[in-house]
Amino acid sequence: MSEPLIYVLDMAVFVGIFAILAVSLNLEYGFTGLANFGKVAFFMVGAYTSSILANMGFPYLACITVATFAAGFVGFVASLPALKLQADYLAIVTLAFGEILRFIFKNEEWIAGGVQGITVPSAITITGVPIQTMMLIQLTIVYAALAICYFIAQRVVNSPYGRTIRAIREDELAAQVLGKDVFKYKAQMFTLGSAMAGVSGSLFSQYVRFIDPYTFEPILTFTVWMMVILGGPANNLGVILGAVFVQALERGARIAKDYLLLPVDPHNLRVMIIGILIILILMYRPQGLFRESKVKTPALEVASKWKKRS
């Protein structure tokens, strides 16, 4: 019989997977100012690497680890030529990079079935367990990964390193004048962001268990962008809430249509709502729903205590 709980759990899993992507894009765009419009490419590398290894019989831990490194490596290689470009051109190049990669997977049948796609064996098989329990296991894995990514991201942005990348975002020239190797920092953040996208891709492929090139169209990148812009760039918690919001709106529209009588198909209405929201936010609250998180360092804490005392 119907199990709405499973649908809720399913949504939660997707929120987790997309939240990792949002956090990774936030590192690149929110904190470093890199307009990466090819997020889907690294997600795709993670998904395909993980699927191919899983089909060869590797345990899941190996799959996700290799997928993370593979995506990070591809991100690093892609960043070398791309980061020499100014912001707008970077956006175009990364967008094209994602599409080129997708076309390679699409046309090279030997890699992973080309357009026919590839099915992925289940990572965890426990026979005789109800599906709800399996979903909870999935959920635990995804949220554990999200927690690790969030932790890493928080550590990075609250460290001296984090202040450097924020400085680069605000004024590249000034950062250079202060003796920072801007290119190096950017490449490192791009690599880190891509590796996180690889984690997300690996989780995605083992969860949905079938991937084909049509799954990785550029729209996926823009979904992640929506989450970041709505949630608030440079606020890791904000973008996670952005992921919750976008997913809830997508799923909610599907269910709302059964109960509402609207002149427009609510499923299409969802796209309009998101569009309008983005325009409104960019016009009236460009910092997103949540402001940029304040830097937290031990020194600042001590200083604020002193301030209170005096």
Next chain:
Amino acid sequence: MNSSATTKTTAVLVALIIVVAVVAGVGGYFAGQSAGYDAGYKAGYDKGVMAGGAKAYEKGKSEGYKAGYETGYKEGLKAGKPKGPTLPDKIKIGSLMCLSGFLGPMGQKIKLGVELAVKEINRKGGIAGRPVELIVEDTATDPKTALEAFKKLVEVDGCKVVIGPMASPEVMAIGKYANERKVVVISPTATSPKITTEFPDDYIFRTVGSDALQGKALADTALKKGFTKIATLVLNNPYGIGIEEKAKEVLGDKIVLSIRYDPTKMDFRTELSQIKDAGVEAVIYVGWYEDGQVMFRQALEMGLDNIQWIAAEGVYGEPMFKVADAAEFMKRAVIGTRPIAPTGLITYKLFAESFKKEYGKAPTMYQDTAYDATMLAALAIAYAGQYDGAKIKDALQYVSQYYIGATGHKMFDKNGDQLTQFYEIWKVEKVDGKYKFVGIGRWP
């Protein structure tokens, strides 16, 4: 067709109608017995055979078929018997259709076939007196969205039977989940042979033939015409590749050039000049409307109308004539195949009549297979007498042996594929300044 053949066909049809009527009775019998309710059996059997089948047999006329057919349906649907506690008060049938995205225009039409079937079922009193509620979800022609929509149908609405999804990759995406959750999936349009190999003997069914068959039909058509130098030009997706692989298997080294193209490109001069340079006698072509229009227009520009084009059903349909050059090219150089019901099938006529009455126009491709998929689902639920995926799956295998639908006998093999599928060979003619499709032969 001569008169003796007509008589034979008539006899066969009458026999089939009786079978339909009998299955109603059998359905009534089993269901009645299982709940210890004899009236269902009696009513089903007596009415089904006597009133429907026997009358049809005696009269042997269209009227009789109709009565038999209608009664057969009615009794078949009723078979779940009226008082058993096992069926829910409202029976949900889910449907996944590409209402937007690349196959959007096609999905909007195919949805009508499903809706028509549900309307008819409810008009006949629903399944065992319970109304059918149809829940349609959009898949946006995207496997990821299809899976999400499928989960919504299964988990939120509690559907145990889903008609669709349309595209093969979508079926591939939801297949595993359907098997795990024991939900019967009947696709009216997904033709990729890979579905058979990936999901044998399980919850995935389809009311259209696998392209392993159409690939053979296209190849045979080329062989019959005596071509020895043939090119394949197909969509770079499971639909195109499925046909290409089968055609290669049949034609072997007669295929001298194989091209897969991206339908969103909208400029195919490169591909067409490759064909021109290869100097082939025929092209086996698999495309869709939008790219097909451009392909044919450019082929006409390049003078490729001097070779024979043999196309699959993707370019069969009036939208092709919107572009005048494409229509002209089709008239000059294109023949093709499409899945079709056996000729003169009375059940198709009944379906077409009903469709026209409901929507004011004649049915087009795949609306009939969608209708059949829905009808089969309803009959299977009635026969199972329970809203339970595993039971419905078994019942579906069983009722399909006796079901003669709009597209003919819909018997499934053990993989849930169609046992037989007929194809029409068509060409385009211009009559009174208007282009139209005409049938010129059949396969097999």
